[in-house]
Amino acid sequence: EPEVTQTPSHQVTQMGQEVILRCVPISNHLYFYWYRQILGQKVEFLVSFYNNEISEKSEIFDDQFSVERPDGSNFTLKIRSTKLEDSAMYFCASSGRDRVSYEQYFGPGTRLTVT
Amino acid sequence: DAKTTQPTSMDCAEGRAANLPCNHSTISGNEYVYWYRQIHSQGPQYIIHGLKNNETNEMASLIITEDRKSSTLILPHATLRDTAVYYCIVRVRWSGGSNYKLTFGKGTLLTVNP
Numbered sequence: 001e002p003e004v005t006q007t008p009s010h011q012v013t014q015m016g017q018e019v020i021l022r023c024v025p026i027s028n029h030l031y032f033y034w035y036r037q038i039l040g041q042k043v044e045f046l047v048s049f050y051n052n053e054i055s056e057k058s059e060i061f062d063d064q065f066s067v068e069r070p071d072g073s074n075f076t077l078k079i080r081s082t083k084l085e086d087s088a089m090y091f092c093a094s095s096g097r098d099r100v101s102y103e104q105y106f107g108p109g110t111r112l113t114v115t
Numbered sequence: 116d117a118k119t120t121q122p123t124s125m126d127c128a129e130g131r132a133a134n135l136p137c138n139h140s141t142i143s144g145n146e147y148v149y150w151y152r153q154i155h156s157q158g159p160q161y162i163i164h165g166l167k168n169n170e171t172n173e174m175a176s177l178i179i180t181e182d183r184k185s186s187t188l189i190l191p192h193a194t195l196r197d198t199a200v201y202y203c204i205v206r207v208r209w210s211g212g213s214n215y216k217l218t219f220g221k222g223t224l225l226t227v228n229p
């Protein structure tokens with residue numbers, strides 16, 4: 001069964017450093033998302049992406065964040081200058097366009113630890 | 116998106132049916148009821164969705180009341196691996212091809228006991 005994959009599974013970085021989290025969505029999907037979950041808190045929407053542009057973003061997704069689909073398979077989330085409060089699990093998700101594949105399917109997540 | 120209300124936690128014996136309730140009294144006519152679950156810090160997993168008819172798939176059944184103000188997710192034979200946080204989410208499913216974010220609440224922590 002096709003699945004969303006994410007790398008790395010765990011990333012440790014120092015405050016102020018740039019990080020790039022990578023995702024490979026399900027191959028025939030067209031919509032891509034990033035969510036995050038701070039330890040012990042709810043899963044929060046960050047951004048959705050379609051047709052090479054952001055279709056919606058939350059208040060969390062400020063100028064420090066950016067997303068990109070650099071090729072036909074990867075979908076990346078970049079945090080330019082990490083802060084301690086960026087420590088969280090980051091989940092990528094994808095969904096298709098037809099009514100059969102419209103549900104969002106999530107990857108296993110990347111645990112980001114900012115020290 | 117309509118607001119949902121779920122119990123904070125529930126217990127279930129292994130092998131028995133787990134019935135997880137959700138109230139969504141402000142649901143709109145074009146909003147679907149979705150269920151996802153999250154097993155200990157893993158990515159949320161889609162379970163099932165429905166509009167007004169009862170639905171069943173290989174994972175679970177979804178019973179939606181006639182007035183659509185509440186629903187119940189049923190895991191017919193719960194196993195220890197079903198221990199997870201279960202999220203009931205109400206949202207528009209399809210509107211001219213637009214994609215919609217999922218808004219997660221706190222969900223119900225289901226603990227399946229041996």
